[in-house]
Amino acid sequence: MASAGESGDGADGKGVTTITIISSDNEAFEVLEAAASMSLTIRHLIEDGCADGGIPLPNVTAGILAKVLEYCSKHVAAVAASSEAGSSSNAADAAAAPEKEEDLASFDKAFIDVEQDTLYDLLMAANYLEVKGLLDLACQKVADMIKGKTPDAIRQTFKIKNDFSPEQEEKIREENQWAFE
Amino acid sequence: MADVQRETEGKDADPLPEEEEPDPEEGGELEAGGEEDDVDGLASFLESEILSGSGAGDHLEQRQEGEEKEDVRMEGDAANNKRKQDSGSDGDGRDGGGSGNEGEQNKRVRREEKRRQAKGKAVAPQIDEGMFSNIPPELFLLIFKFLSSEDLISCALVCRFMNAAASDETLWRRLYCMRWGLASNAKLRERAWKNLYIQQDREDMVEFVRNTPTEFKEYYIQMQAAKRSQAPLPSEVNDDKVILDKTIADQVSSWKNSRGLTDEAVKGHSCSGNTCSYTQIGDAYICEKTGRVHVCDEACREFVLDQSSGLLLCTISGHCFERWLCPDDEWDTYDTDQQQGGVTDEAEPFMGSGRFARAYMLGYNCTDEKELEHALRFC
Numbered sequence: 001m002a003s004a005g006e007s008g009d010g011a012d013g014k015g016v017t018t019i020t021i022i023s024s025d026n027e028a029f030e031v032l033e034a035a036a037s038m039s040l041t042i043r044h045l046i047e048d049g050c051a052d053g054g055i056p057l058p059n060v061t062a063g064i065l066a067k068v069l070e071y072c073s074k075h076v077a078a079v080a081a082s083s084e085a086g087s088s089s090n091a092a093d094a095a096a097a098p099e100k101e102e103d104l105a106s107f108d109k110a111f112i113d114v115e116q117d118t119l120y121d122l123l124m125a126a127n128y129l130e131v132k133g134l135l136d137l138a139c140q141k142v143a144d145m146i147k148g149k150t151p152d153a154i155r156q157t158f159k160i161k162n163d164f165s166p167e168q169e170e171k172i173r174e175e176n177q178w179a180f181e
Numbered sequence: 182m183a184d185v186q187r188e189t190e191g192k193d194a195d196p197l198p199e200e201e202e203p204d205p206e207e208g209g210e211l212e213a214g215g216e217e218d219d220v221d222g223l224a225s226f227l228e229s230e231i232l233s234g235s236g237a238g239d240h241l242e243q244r245q246e247g248e249e250k251e252d253v254r255m256e257g258d259a260a261n262n263k264r265k266q267d268s269g270s271d272g273d274g275r276d277g278g279g280s281g282n283e284g285e286q287n288k289r290v291r292r293e294e295k296r297r298q299a300k301g302k303a304v305a306p307q308i309d310e311g312m313f314s315n316i317p318p319e320l321f322l323l324i325f326k327f328l329s330s331e332d333l334i335s336c337a338l339v340c341r342f343m344n345a346a347a348s349d350e351t352l353w354r355r356l357y358c359m360r361w362g363l364a365s366n367a368k369l370r371e372r373a374w375k376n377l378y379i380q381q382d383r384e385d386m387v388e389f390v391r392n393t394p395t396e397f398k399e400y401y402i403q404m405q406a407a408k409r410s411q412a413p414l415p416s417e418v419n420d421d422k423v424i425l426d427k428t429i430a431d432q433v434s435s436w437k438n439s440r441g442l443t444d445e446a447v448k449g450h451s452c453s454g455n456t457c458s459y460t461q462i463g464d465a466y467i468c469e470k471t472g473r474v475h476v477c478d479e480a481c482r483e484f485v486l487d488q489s490s491g492l493l494l495c496t497i498s499g500h501c502f503e504r505w506l507c508p509d510d511e512w513d514t515y516d517t518d519q520q521q522g523g524v525t526d527e528a529e530p531f532m533g534s535g536r537f538a539r540a541y542m543l544g545y546n547c548t549d550e551k552e553l554e555h556a557l558r559f560c
Contacts, residue, residue, distance in 0.1 A: 120316075127320055135323065136419075143327035147412070151338035158313055163340050172344065176334045 019046065020054035021069065027062035028054060031069050034080075038072040040130035059128050064121045071111060071134050078104045112141045116158075321346040329412040330356050330378060350374050355413060357381070358423045382409065421465070421476040429463045433474060436460060442472035459497055466497050 017033040037043040045055050082097055126135040146154055155162060325347055337347040353374035389401045417423050459466040466475045477498035493502040
């Protein structure tokens with residue numbers, strides 16, 4: 001990775017651009033522009049010409065930013081690879097495409113298998129940075145944590161307080177009785 | 182429990198609200214212990230430590246957040262007990278004899294609860310503590326859209342905020358259309374999609390049970406229940422085509438075919454008015470790159486807040502909306518009529534949102550007798 005970072009010629013001669021992103025605790029991350037652009041927020045900043053000297057993200061800490069950028073880098077590489085495979089006439093390449101998709105899926109699965117706190121941070125970061133794929137992944141994970149649980153179990157899992165009064169709760173339970181028949 | 186109490190005598194003098202039997206001995210110890218607030222605080226902290234099964238970490242966190250949380254927690258426990266014992270709103274029924282300090286304890290709990298209830302009415306139902314406390318409502322929608330109707334109902338029972346979020350129109354509309362397709366007179370319906378769904382499910386169940394031979398009844402009931410636990414597919418979650426009515430859906434399909442776009446969802450595409458261009462067919466906006474469909478009507482959720490005008494602007498269609506009715510607004514007017522009216526029921530304020538108003542509106546929009554009859558069945 002070239003330390004200069006801006007508009008450098010990559011080893012493959014394709015002229016890859018890298019962008020510097022700075023976390024709230026002042027740690028700098030260098031990533032491909034294509035990867036960083038998976039975040040709509042960052043993409044807009046780049047397009048608006050604010051990227052010189054690095055893009056500061058006051059809402060995202062280094063740990064989470066690292067994870068988000070890891071996700072973006074992996075996915076942007078996968079998209080590049082699949083478009084290459086698509087245009088390639090090599091049968092082996094084409095056959096490898098579904099495998100690569102599986103790889104990506106298992107990467108995603110392992111990636112999102114984290115502690116609740118981290119999951120929450122990833123969710124908020126993906127929302128703020130507008131990384132759609134990651135946002136969907138995190139939301140799906142949270143939804144999976146909700147699936148099949150009783151209200152009490154949901155409260156326990158996410159440490160939510162029951163703020164219904166007894167009358168309200170009774171009323172709601174009655175209204176929704178059909179679901180439990 | 183009582184043993185622990187005696188061991189730490191002089192420190193945590195407060196009796197546990199959970200204790201069923203009155204304990205006059207504890208009362209005696211109470212006098213000896215301090216009456217200072219911090220003693221009480223420490224007492225409640227130890228008490229909640231003992232009572233709950235969860236880790237100490239949670240409690241430390243709660244303690245740091247101040248005494249109110251502990252009171253709230255205690256009051257929560259107290260509320261549970263009240264329900265168990267079927268006494269009204271008073272805590273006095275719980276402990277029998279009770280010394281002076283016990284009475285004070287109860288009073289404090291009751292005061293806290295009243296304050297909390299008053300707060301709840303005046304202020305928006307604050308989002309829960311814990312993991313979800315900072316998640317904005319829009320994000321909840323993104324999470325909930327992956328859930329089946331059964332799970333949405335469970336969520337609605339968790340707390341007030343989730344109740345409002347889980348009753349969102351777009352969620353239930355999607356679920357309804359997945360299961361039964363778009364109702365032909367959906368434009369005329371005045372009921373919330375959630376209620377429509379529930380009603381339709383009920384009707385289906387009744388019909389099934391009536392029409393199936395006895396030996397298959399159990400099987401069909403299970404099948405019906407399974408439908409409720411079916412969650413939306415990823416493709417259905419991001420694309421609105423499932424809620425299109427037949428004529429528009431056909432037009433959309435043929436448009437897509439003419440462009441070489443399939444019905445399959447394109448992965449990794451972030452559709453937004455800023456990055457894509459759209460073709461409009463009726464209410465549907467089709468992304469020209471991927472064929473993804475966005476239906477823009479009163480239940481559109483793709484809006485952003487436009488700073489200059491203060492309106493909500495859908496980036497895809499350019500439609501402007503008034504401020505979206507937040508869950509807190511809905512809850513403040515919690516009564517059945519309003520609930521049935523749903524979020525968007527603001528068209529004819531002078532008519533109100535009662536049954537007559539709904540029937541009137543329904544009838545007003547019908548073109549002939551037949552449609553009127555059909556429409557009024559919803560009332």
